[in-house]
Amino acid sequence: MHMTKKSFLAFIMTLTLIIGIASPFTQKAFAAENDPLGINASAAIAIEASTGKILYGKNIDEKLGIASMTKMMTEYLLLEAIEEGKVSWDQKYKPSDYVYKISQHTNLSNVPLRKDGSYTVRELFEAMAIYSANGAAIAIAEIVGGSETNFVKMMNEKAKEMGIKNAKFVNATGLNNRDLQGMHPEGTGEDDENEMSARAVATLAYNLLKNYPEVLETASIPKKVFQEGTDDAINMENWNWMLPGLVFGTEGVDGLKTGYTEYAGSCFTATAERNGMRIITVVMNAKGNGSNPYVPRFEETRKLLNYAFSNFSVEELFPKEYQIKGESTLPVVKGKEKKVSIYTKEPLLLAIKRGENDVYKEKYVLDEKILNEKGELTAPIKKGTKVGYMTVEYTGKGEDLGFINGVSGAKVDLVTKNTVEKANWFILTMRGIGGIFGDIWDGITGMVKGWFS
Known part of the structure; x- marks a missing residue:
């Protein structure tokens, strides 16, 4: 179709008018998309x-x-x-x-x-x-x-x-x-x-x-x-x-x-x-x-x-005395037992969006100040001793805005489940001797293996 200069100018003016009318709605839709509440x-x-x-x-x-x-x-x-x-x-x-x-x-x-x-x-x-x-x-x-x-x-x-x-x-x-x-x-x-x-x-x-x-x-x-x-x-x-x-x-x-x-x-x-x-x-x-x-x-x-x-709504994501499978014990030195169980002191509560109960993964954070260089606790240890805390990480697809101070406020204390008394000198001595013989045996085993390798 052939368009004259006059009709072309009329078309441009009409198009400009349509865009001008639509523009506020487009901006409004954009604002609503970025701020669904439209907080003024x-x-x-x-x-x-x-x-x-x-x-x-x-x-x-x-x-x-x-x-x-x-x-x-x-x-x-x-x-x-x-x-x-x-x-x-x-x-x-x-x-x-x-x-x-x-x-x-x-x-x-x-x-x-x-x-x-x-x-x-x-x-x-x-x-x-x-x-x-x-x-x-x-x-x-x-x-x-x-x-x-x-x-x-x-x-x-x-x-x-x-x-x-x-x-x-x-x-x-x-x-x-x-x-x-x-x-x-x-x-x-x-x-x-x-x-x-x-x-x-x-x-x-x-x-x-x-x-x-x-x-x-x-x-x-x-x-x-x-x-x-x-x-x-x-x-x-x-x-x-x-x-x-x-x-x-x-x-x-x-x-x-x-x-x-x-x-x-x-x-x-x-x-x-x-x-x-x-x-x-x-x-x-x-x-x-x-x-x-x-x-x-x-x-x-x-x-x-x-x-x-x-x-x-505030929901209980994990109950009191919760343990993460495979991470629920800590090694102990100088104790009658060589390890101690740990669990959460209280249930972990968090305000979550409805329908997102299953998008949070639990995580232990241990207090390194009370552990030795090998990550062990030293006996004696009382039941209920705090060893760190458990928190959660968001794994959902939505936007997670975090916490006001930048640190998760959703955390509960990790404590020892039982008491571990300090072993007496005889037990500690025998463990030491056992350790020496164990080292010797490991050495002999390694040497014999070397002969036939």
Whole structure:
């Protein structure tokens, strides 16, 4: 068919229009293929809380602003100080000039504190954990660290201790330093803001819940009155609107910490428990179509929680006292017996995707520090002595996202099944003599074989 120049141009315009219309759908399909949940956030992660197994991840290693999710580290260091007896819940605190001035700013999350007031550590903790009160958070930093400057050093050191790499703490609150009216910690910049990756935030939450699960007793309180019964009484509604009874109430949600600044955007670290499985999720810079900047973090979190609880469950992959065939004994020297049986102390549990029960292979990892150069244990050995651990390796065809700290959290102790007492001198001597004669006999046998070879 002959095509004129005019008809050819019309054809090109039509084709361009079709491509232009189809393009968004193509991009959308591509995005859906790479992110089946369509999480509208700069970064997001979902993990199972007992092992740190990653169930979902999007851009989890880019360092981003964390805003008031910072306060999880402030909570951790306070709870640690209380555990160590350095701070007590009923300990009283009188606000410094710094804390007093920051607490008066009601455009920030705050409970105004009196300059001549006296507050217990518990009151300040509740104000921070429930209402995200910034003045209260700085007060806690001063109580635990002596100053916020020293406390920030403690925050960064604790992050390293947790194995967190992508973290930068510049204050105890998560505010941008410019909101601290020139009183920001020494050694930090005027416009600095705390930053972490989604993986790092999830690791912090994982450690907080693992070591101090009692934090949820406070984080799960939907409403409370600060200084109830006084002239300074203030109604505190939890910023975590996903707590049951609040506007985005969701089954099982009982924590953990929201965050918002212009730099960080809408952020939220959530945790929920259903049917014996606890999930931790993090969304960073969540976006939505509405004008309320606080809403998107809850909408995207709900997608993560629904996905995790619908597709994963914690299963017992291997029972207690499990032994790998052919690897269930260790050689023993100087003992009445020459070997000892080993098995798992507890069952091995792991959050797995439905239908993937049989794609994990067990593996022993022995503690080389307690073995000699020949890989032997030395008697005496008590029953239940830890000799290493058993873990599993994924052998399926799907994508395995691993664990938040890069090390398998799915592992159980390997222990000795029975006691092996140390052999007496006579037995050890006879074994030695037997060994000598055995060597001589082996030598003679070899020599005779040589004659006839």
